[in-house]
Amino acid sequence: MPVKDLQPSNIRNIALCSPHGTGKTSLAESLLYRAKVTTRHGKVEEGTTALDFSPEEIHRKITVSLGVAPLEWRDTKVNLLDTPGYADFVGDLVAGLRVADAAAFCIKASAGIEAGSEMVWDRVEERGCPVICLVTQMEKEHAAFAKALDGATSRLGKRFVPLAFPIGEGEKFRGLVDLLSMKGYLFEKDGSAKEAPLPPEVEADAQKARGALVDAAAEADDALLEKFLGGGELSVEEVRRGVRSGFLNKSFVPALPVASYPMMGIDHVLDTFVWLLPSPVDCGPVTGVKPGTEEKVELPVQPHGHLAALIFKTSSETHAGDLSMIRVFAGTLVPGKEVWNASAQRAEKIGQLFHVSGKERKDAPNLIAGDVGAAVKLRESHTGQTLCEKNFPILLRPIPFPHHELEVAIFVKNKADEEKMGSGLHKLREEDPTLHVHVDSSLHQTLLQATGDLQVDVIVEKLQRRFGVHVELAKPRIPYRETIRRSVSKQGRHKKQTGGRGQFGDVHVRLEPLKSGSGFEFVDEIVGGSVPRNYIPAVEKGIIEAMHEGVLAGYPVVDVRAALYDGSYHTVDSSEMAFKIAGSMAFKEGAKEAGPILLEPIVEVEVRVPKDFVGSVTGDLSSKRGKILGMGEEGRYEVIRAHVPQAELYKYSTHLRSLTQGRASHRTKFSHYEEIPREFAEKVVTQAKAEKEAMASA
Ligand SMILES: Nc1nc2c(ncn2[C@@H]2O[C@H](COP(=O)(O)OP(=O)(O)OP(=O)(O)O)[C@@H](O)[C@H]2O)c(=O)[nH]1
Ligand SMILES: [Mg+2]
Incomplete structure (x- = not known):
């Protein structure tokens, strides 16, 4: 049931972030199932989740692409942004975080902080949004909730404080203690929980955890701190208020235990999302700059104001065809209307709009401030660009896509596919801005710059599946250079007499090594016209051409001075061509003797x-x-x-x-x-x- 009369204040945008395999996609799947968005509880292992749906994701059992899925819970629309955990796909993590108002940082209960956790955490910190921690897979062997949080606190330098304490761990995980109310709950099969007395064995730990939570809550709110220090007892509502301020101020990270597969702790996660996470309104006015200036522009987060929206992803993987995924920050995006792309400085007509849920889409009458959705792929607009009104231009902060870390050469198995590879790569680059394609004409290679091997593997697979191109990868050639170490003087003499007009050019050239990075210098030292003026440029040209292929291994030659100091000519047989050849000969012969390296x-x-x-x-x-x-x-x-x-x-x-x-x-x-x-x-x-x-x- 769609939230009636959706307002920015009842939207929550949350990015699920953590290293690979922590259980983000599985958690999203359970939340969607519990909220009745889906009718079956899919599994990553079986390739049946709502969010990992592309063939590349299904057979690898990993998330490759940022997934969006909205759900409704207690009259609130929660937009889940499921990010990939592998570092290779960090571009989509950064994009997801950019349009979320909070992050859910997941930690696997049995492993705690893992390889890759810090990299994800750094991105979350860079984004600077409030963070809730979900300790996942609590029903698995070796699950240790408190240990995982202690590890996070010491490794990440931020206080992780439980909001709820698990009743049992591993196979004994069966309920939780809500530390605000100190009530116990036992899980039901459908993801809900029933109130139950606290088992005596958790009472001491739960009391201690509550103490830490109340401390953290009191510290976050001056009025509460005063009451607390004065010996007053804080009410449930007061602690809740303090927890929320501490969370929003990022003074600590509240944490919950959950197990997605057996649907344990699901309602608690959803309820917490609703009361704890900031709505787009809570995040304050939208800020940007006036295009071309540093002048700050602010817009209120309301549907009836000026428009400010950010394209955060371009996707061709859904049933829906090509989509531009958009977060509206202010105003309302309406189908059929013209908007202004402030990044590209051009107008763009908005076609149909959609609410997207994994690979599914539903028509949307509009997208209001705070919401996330998609438009039929915009013709002139790309990921990271801002849409607004022409008479009220604003440029939102772009998405800080990372620098590439890997370069490989890519080539087609079948020469006839060259063009198809080019257009396929162009399209994939549109979908993944961390990918760069660069044709290096001097090395005769197309170079792919990306974030990691796995990302490149996925690209190769997509080129085959979607564009029918078989490609191979190779080590990029190294752009070696050659130079000389010694000065040498050499004559280049080109003489041909083949009946009729002959060819004659004769030059004396001195080659000298130059300082690294100097390139090439040509010096004309001719006096007395031994080489006529009009032939001198041809000599230079001949030398430059010869320098394209060095004498050692055929690499371009650099850092050389060539001085033309003498020569001779023939009034009939000399020509530019003959002097060019003579120049080239002088260089080639000279370089061999000049200590080439x-x-x-x-x-x-x-x-x-x-x-x-x-x-x-x-x-x-x-x-x-x-x-x-x-x-x-x-x-x-x-x-x-x-x-x-x-x-x-x-x-x-x-x-x-x-x-x-x-x-x-x-x-x-x-x-x-x-x-x-x-x-x-x-x-x-x-x-x-x-x-x-x-x-x-x-
Ligand atoms: N037993 C158990 N296993 C789980 C649970 N959640 C996830 N898993 C397992 O953990 C693996 C990883 O889960 P995903 O949901 O794909 O993890 P992810 O964080 O989305 O991984 P990336 O998308 O690669 O970042 C899956 O193959 C599941 O088998 C859980 O609650 N209980
Ligand atoms: Mg995933």
């Missing part, structure tokens, strides 16, 4: 790593021929900067994850070129020769 690109790497892993990361960087440049502290992290040869960094993100239990991240940028050590240079030369021969025989 191979250069490799050196990259500046910045690794953000928890302090415990600093030693293993720096050791590993050194083993990759890296030089540590420096280190600096950033909260719980250490940031290590190093220069490392690009050739050593293929799939570094994957390696770094295994080295640090998924707790580090890195970014790279080109720094400079350096000479390759001899033993590596030989390999590069041999490989280049083999590639050349293979190409010639192909």
Whole structure:
């Protein structure tokens, strides 16, 4: 039953966030089933959940793409945003958090804080919204509620405080104590719970947990603190008020136990969402800037005001075809109306609107302030852009998509599919803004920049399933360069006499090494017209062309000065072409004698790593021929900067994850070129020769 007369104040937008396998999708499934959005209780294991529906998700049993599903509970519309837990899909975690008003951070009861938890937590903290903690899979062996929360408190540096205390753990999990009212509840099969006396064995623990909750509540509210310190007893409503302020101020993280599969603690989660989470109105006015300026613009969160909406996802996976998923922050989005895309500075007509639930969609008459829904894919607008009114422009904060960490070369198995791959990648990039495609013409490769291996796997699979293109991956070629170490003078003489008009060009060129990064310099030192003026540019051109393919391994030559200091010509047979060839010959012959060397690109790497892993990361960087440049502290992290040869960094993100239990991240940028050590240079030369021969025989 849809909430009658939906207002922003009865909407809750919550992003479920945690590392892979904690049970977010399973929890969403149980909440949807309990709220009667679905009629069957699906399982991730069986590929039957409402939110993991794409083939890539079903066979991997993981969430790949942010899923949205609304439910209604006690006259409140709760929009669940189920984010992926794998770091490879962090773009969708960030997008989900951007449009949520609160986060549910899940911790597996048997494992506590796991590999990957801190990365997710950092994103949640960056977003800065209030966080509730759900301790999941409480019915499983080794579940330990209090231990999981203590671990979270010490590892994440934030106080995790129970709102309810479990009655039994593991296979004995059967109920909970609501710490506000100190009433006990035993679970029923359908997700509800019945009031029951507190079992004596939990009484002491529950009392202690209540003490911590009351402390936290009192600290969050001055009036309550005064009463509490004065020895007064706080009422249930007062504690609730204090808990809510502490939660909204982010002074602590309230926590609940739950088990999704057996439907235990489900009503408690839903009830808590309704009373505890902020409505869009509670989040205060919507803020943005006037496009092109830094001038702040504010809009009230109400349906009858100016429009401000953010496109947070583009999806083609639903039954519904291509959709632009939108969060409306202010005003109302109405089908058939023209809106203004303030990010792209162009008008956009809104077509049909929908409420989306997993892969299903239902027509929506409109989308009001605070709500989340979708429009038929907008033609001119993309993920991260703001929709508003032309006469009241506002630019909302964009989605802070992360930098890519991985680069692979991608190519088609069948040459005829080249164009299909291009358009398929274009579409997938529209759906996943963390993906970048870059055609490197000098390396003759299409490079895919992404967040991780798993994401690339999924892309390869989607290209095949949706666009019928078989692709293969390869290591990106390294853009080696060549240069010279010694000065050398060389003559280039081109003479051909084949009857009729001949060809004649003769030059003397001095090649000199230049400082790294200088590129190429041509100097005209001709005096007395030994080479006529009009042929000199042709000599330069010939040298530049010859420099495209160095004499060692065919890589471009850099950091060379070529001085043309002498030559001779023939009044009839000389031509631009003949001088160009002579210039090129002088370079090729000269370079061989000028101590040619191979250069490799050196990259500046910045690794953000928890302090415990600093030693293993720096050791590993050194083993990759890296030089540590420096280190600096950033909260719980250490940031290590190093220069490392690009050739050593293929799939570094994957390696770094295994080295640090998924707790580090890195970014790279080109720094400079350096000479390759001899033993590596030989390999590069041999490989280049083999590639050349293979190409010639192909
Ligand atoms: N016994 C038990 N197992 C559960 C429960 N919830 C989830 N699981 C199991 O945990 C696995 C992971 O659950 P998901 O719901 O896919 O976890 P997730 O957090 O959505 O994972 P990602 O989408 O990859 O981030 C599933 O295969 C389930 O078998 C639960 O309440 N009880
Ligand atoms: Mg999931």
